[in-house]
Amino acid sequence: xxxxxxxxxxxxxxxxxxxxxxxxxxxxxxxxxxxxxxxxxxxxxxxxxxxxxxxxxxxxxxxxxxxxxxxxxxxxxxxxxxxxxxxxxxxxxxxxxxxxxxxxxxxxxxxxxxxxxxxxxxxxxxxxxxxxxxxxxxxxxxxxxxxxxxxxxxxxxxxxxxxxxxxxxxxxxxxxxxxxxxxxxxxxxxxxxxxxxxxxxxxxxxxxxxxxxxxxxxxxxxxxxxxxxxxxxxxxxxxxxxxxxxxxxxxxxxxxxxxxxxxxxxxxxxxxxxxxxxxxxxxxxxxxxx
Ligand SMILES: Nc1nc2c(ncn2[C@@H]2O[C@H](COP(=O)(O)OP(=O)(O)OP(=O)(O)O)[C@@H](O)[C@H]2O)c(=O)[nH]1
Ligand SMILES: [Mg+2]
Ligand SMILES: [Zn+2]
Numbered sequence: 001x002x003x004x005x006x007x008x009x010x011x012x013x014x015x016x017x018x019x020x021x022x023x024x025x026x027x028x029x030x031x032x033x034x035x036x037x038x039x040x041x042x043x044x045x046x047x048x049x050x051x052x053x054x055x056x057x058x059x060x061x062x063x064x065x066x067x068x069x070x071x072x073x074x075x076x077x078x079x080x081x082x083x084x085x086x087x088x089x090x091x092x093x094x095x096x097x098x099x100x101x102x103x104x105x106x107x108x109x110x111x112x113x114x115x116x117x118x119x120x121x122x123x124x125x126x127x128x129x130x131x132x133x134x135x136x137x138x139x140x141x142x143x144x145x146x147x148x149x150x151x152x153x154x155x156x157x158x159x160x161x162x163x164x165x166x167x168x169x170x171x172x173x174x175x176x177x178x179x180x181x182x183x184x185x186x187x188x189x190x191x192x193x194x195x196x197x198x199x200x201x202x203x204x205x206x207x208x209x210x211x212x213x214x215x216x217x218x219x220x221x222x223x224x225x226x227x228x229x230x231x232x233x234x235x236x237x238x239x240x241x242x243x244x245x246x247x248x249x250x251x252x253x254x255x256x257x258x259x260x261x262x263x264x265x266x267x268x269x270x271x272x273x274x275x276x277x278x279x280x281x282x283x284x285x286x287x288x289x290x
Contacts (some may be wrong), residue, residue: 008204042073081164083114113169116141163214227283
């Protein structure tokens with residue numbers, strides 16, 4: 001029988017394909033190796049199976065996108081997770097992750113976790129900054145359960161990967177989501193294996209009408225763009241850039257810079273602008289190193 005499904009995990013030459021008949025353990029056909037195509041977690045595939053337990057992958061459907069770290073395909077959304085404290089949110093890393101998502105054409109959702117440890121005055125201003133840029137921001141806590149429903153509703157129908165520094169609570173939030181799913185449907189989502197501590201393997205977890213992927217620490221840290229391009233990824237600069245005297249303005253030392261004026265007038269968040277300068281320097285020094 002030929003079935004279509006999604007690769008949710010790969011270990012040692014075996015691929016676990018989630019189909020309407022459950023998970024089927026598959027090997028790839030030799031022709032993949034010949035063509036130098038390696039199936040990826042996230043691939044939509046056709047499998048041939050006789051017993052609905054094991055089988056062969058016959059065909060990989062065209063990928064919408066492909067991440068290198070973690071190696072996964074067809075992702076729709078990055079759930080960029082930081083904790084407010086323990087460890088403290090690093091807004092420069094947050095801005096960098098947002099840009100990396102944008103470069104890869106993956107939409108981004110921001111989770112600010114561990115709000116049980118602080119008062120709203122600490123995180124409200126941060127939420128406002130990123131909401132005003134058009135992002136969905138979810139203040140959340142695994143302890144109080146605040147924000148979990150909002151997160152869950154934003155995962156439906158999508159393949160989302162959780163990314164953010166180690167210890168911010170990505171795996172904890174994923175557990176909360178899976179527990180809701182288990183309670184609501186009365187069945188366990190088809191988990192294959194579960195590490196106890198820091199997350200290592202790449203595994204798509206089926207949730208109601210969607211998939212989630214946990215990643216260890218940061219998924220990807222390298223910003224691989226030309227320094228002159230960086231300004232285009234700061235949404236908040238749009239509308240102020242036309243006030244710059246020079247169209248080539250990169251908003252650093254140029255006179256009559258619309259972006260710098262907007263920062264001075266409080267129209268662009270100061271922290272965002274200083275992260276821009278930091279990332280610009282990072283790109284410059286990467287270039288020098290090459
Ligand atoms: N107070 C509080 N602690 C939390 C919350 N969420 C997670 N933690 C704790 O933070 C620690 C790290 O949580 P993890 O879920 O393992 O973090 P992670 O982001 O998956 O970390 P890595 O897998 O290393 O990338 C654990 O001790 C959690 O119990 C929260 O909402 N509030
Ligand atoms: Mg984890
Ligand atoms: Zn400028």
